[in-house]
Amino acid sequence: MSPSLVANADLSPVTSGTVKGRVASVYSELQTSRIDHALPLPSVLKNPFKIVDGPASSAAGNPDEIAKLFPNLFGQPSALLVPNGADAVRSDEKLKIGVVLSGGQAPGGHNVISGIYDYLQDRAKGSVLYGFRGGPAGIMKCKYVELTSNYIYPYRNQGGFDMICSGRDKIETPEQFKQATETAVKLDLDGLVVIGGDDSNTNACLLAEHFRSKNLKTLVMGCPKTIDGDLKCKEVPASFGFDTACKIYAEMIGNVMIDARSTGKYYHFVRLMGRAASHITLECALQTHPNITIIGEEVAAKKQTLKNVTDYIVDIICKRAELGYNYGVILIPEGLIDFIPEVQQLIAELNEILAHEVVDEGGQWKKKLTKQSLQLFEFLPQAIQEQLMLERDPHGNVQVAKIETEKMLIQMVETELENRKQEGVNKGQFKGQSHFFGYEGRCGLPTNFDATYCYALGYGAGALLHSGKTGLISSVGNLAAPVEEWTVSGTALTALMDVERRHGKFKPVIKKAMVELDGAPFKKFVSMRDEWALNNRYISPGPIQFTGPTSGDVNHTLLLELGAQV
């Protein structure tokens, strides 16, 4: 227990003059210790390999339309790396590769870049890696930095995207494609790795198609990133960052659970980040066993109303009160509001009305609402009504994401409990506490799993580019096995695509992977939730460990989806 504080250790000797991003940084002892954490590689990446092409691919939907949108790429096979069986042939080829981070932060992004860099060092010595700064805008504006060994070093196994930062721009218009092409030509790029979510990988594929159609040599490789966990399929079993983010949230939830049980008087309503999909909420439920968990996809499938959701919560609270429990923990996905058809309807009507009508204090404007929407509006707590009326985005639309669903539910539950008390049905006490866990999870130190997974994704992306592949997404599989046995491949991005009709045109999209109600994680949850509701089966996972017990754990969702027993 001797104090060992090196928090102020200045890393400047390590980072040297070339480091821009973190030159002014000071590191905690844990951050410092993680830099040199050695990352295992799948054995196929440790030895000479060759590429084996799979069968011709199709699309996730509407293959004819996808074929039209991607004439140069559609149908290309996936590419699997297998041991060469021969001695290593050292390549003399020197590559120029660019890399970009796109969209929201996810723990592990820096390791993807480290993986690409190390591949080039190991297998194509003398190659150059450029990091485009600030996301896709960096490609369009040709804003980049050369990533050297010194530059990358302090970011190894570190959270955040601050090595080159990210951005939410898309390369969409002909002018923007032209700018991207100019950058590729100017930098003489052999390849580009786009690290992003569903939209960014769609964009990567469009770029790959564009470059090929222009006979550019620049190849494009995607990489699955998002804490939300909604970019995955059979070939791409996980998006990176999900593991770390869920474990950070689960640590907090577990702590709140022990607090709830110790205090005995609060219901904690915890809203969890995760956009449209409820993967994070489901995973956190599997890790911690809350009393109530709302899964948006189930709400949508059952066409539940806000009243249904409220009643479900209140029913359990009343049953728990009978058992003497006036406390509990309730998990709510960020996207819940979006899953409820009646809410979507109300918001659509409000957007229409508020765009054209004057909102009078007397409430005459409400007559424009359909009966069902009016009923719902009146059912909402006043604060939420005001939020719906006042908070608008630049287009004048209601800002659904800003609605604090957890606070809304607390108020609706309070009201319903009061009703039942009047009827003599409920005799319990209720005090709600609201929480939102989001930003805390996006930039944590990556777990050992995310650190290793990302490194393999990056290393594999380098290998695929080196092998002349384009329009693929880096895919690392067999993740329930030891790292040495992980598979490394590239999956045709067109194979993940479907089309959506927008403004009268077909647009390619990688469909978000939502929680599947017949999938193993949800079924596991369903098999246990009634037990969790009334009996307290709280589990507190504790903080992420980097050595010792739990440091090698993988999240439940991934293991269950891979068929492992959890």
Add this chain to the structure above:
Amino acid sequence: MSPSLVANADLSPVTSGTVKGRVASVYSELQTSRIDHALPLPSVLKNPFKIVDGPASSAAGNPDEIAKLFPNLFGQPSALLVPNGADAVRSDEKLKIGVVLSGGQAPGGHNVISGIYDYLQDRAKGSVLYGFRGGPAGIMKCKYVELTSNYIYPYRNQGGFDMICSGRDKIETPEQFKQATETAVKLDLDGLVVIGGDDSNTNACLLAEHFRSKNLKTLVMGCPKTIDGDLKCKEVPASFGFDTACKIYAEMIGNVMIDARSTGKYYHFVRLMGRAASHITLECALQTHPNITIIGEEVAAKKQTLKNVTDYIVDIICKRAELGYNYGVILIPEGLIDFIPEVQQLIAELNEILAHEVVDEGGQWKKKLTKQSLQLFEFLPQAIQEQLMLERDPHGNVQVAKIETEKMLIQMVETELENRKQEGVNKGQFKGQSHFFGYEGRCGLPTNFDATYCYALGYGAGALLHSGKTGLISSVGNLAAPVEEWTVSGTALTALMDVERRHGKFKPVIKKAMVELDGAPFKKFVSMRDEWALNNRYISPGPIQFTGPTSGDVNHTLLLELGAQV
């Protein structure tokens, strides 16, 4: 990286039929691994010891009044444990000891109880330990459980207070003292350990005095608990739980910092638990180096207004904008509002007015406010105005603790930035994100420091009771040294006391230890905050580790107060 999920491991074989509190619990792998974590003891506790009394004590203030309030206890010396120098004399005495948890949760409480239990097992075999359930009410109602080896085992090194739960009742009235006396007699108690904060330890001392005045054999020992860190003095260098809670908050703050730097477009306003004192905020600042930290005690000492605080924040935001930084992290203590004299004045006036006046929509009622308070009221964002008017406690008073200071400050900063933009002084972008970190930190797995410190506090309390001491608070010192060298003693609770005049009578109080503006932690902070404001020196401490790097770290506040270099 092999999956190692024993999250569902049922502990029932371990906990056996006698376990009540966690009989239904399932443990995470980390929780399980912590149970058997071996705790080192200070060497004085590992060997035969004797008690050396110090000089006669006085009081923290008004010793004459304290002497009158505690005629049987005032002036008693502190008691230091020193090596016996002789062989162990095995005691045949069997003790009956009670223990109670009082007030809010703090990580480590279970270890205090384990320490008491183990002392009795080691040194007074055959003794009995009773745990009073639900706080002091458990003493008054004689609601208790016998704490056996099996009962305690699953709680070792675990967070929470759920072994026997806590409560906020006080033993105050003659009737309540009578009930407590009846319990002591009924259970034939030789001693009672009260684990709590300043109020609870005051109560413990009153109980000790009462028992002695009645010639009861029951001795009473206090124990310093609170995450807020405001129960400490020279003899009691730290309250337990502070170390763990601060590290949990610092993990989250560090993650949010990396997020802020990666995204580059948000100012995160983080409100931190800690009641009246700003120790937690100061410690988190020392651990993470935020751009702006508000310390309530400084605001009070400088008699700052809300406008001053807002201007201080806005000035830095504008300077950062000039440097190209439109992001940052700002820490705010929970008790900030209470430190601002003008706000206290406004609230006092509102309480008075709202108790007697009808609040008219036209705002005529506002004429009752003094000019200064009216000005402040009009300066507040509308949402806060409404909160002040609407949210009342059962006594009709404004609920200051419910005010979301972080959101209030965001709105005030927005307004001021808009003013400056109009004047052409500010050209930056500002987006605020609010956070409140509180409940997440009260029940985490105790750090190695808190686990060890608490165990020594409990073991020492057992030794002091066994030595016939009463009215002391268990005190473990020399905490910057290795555990073997820690000192163990009991400090006279009356020595920590002063009096306050309430309802025309003197009431004894242990004064809350506030952040001292000439103390080492604050001075260290002041020496660095300007640097942190404009240059980003963020440190991300990462999650608490139980093995490996950082697992032996002690918080900065404690080390600085002990004179160590940090």
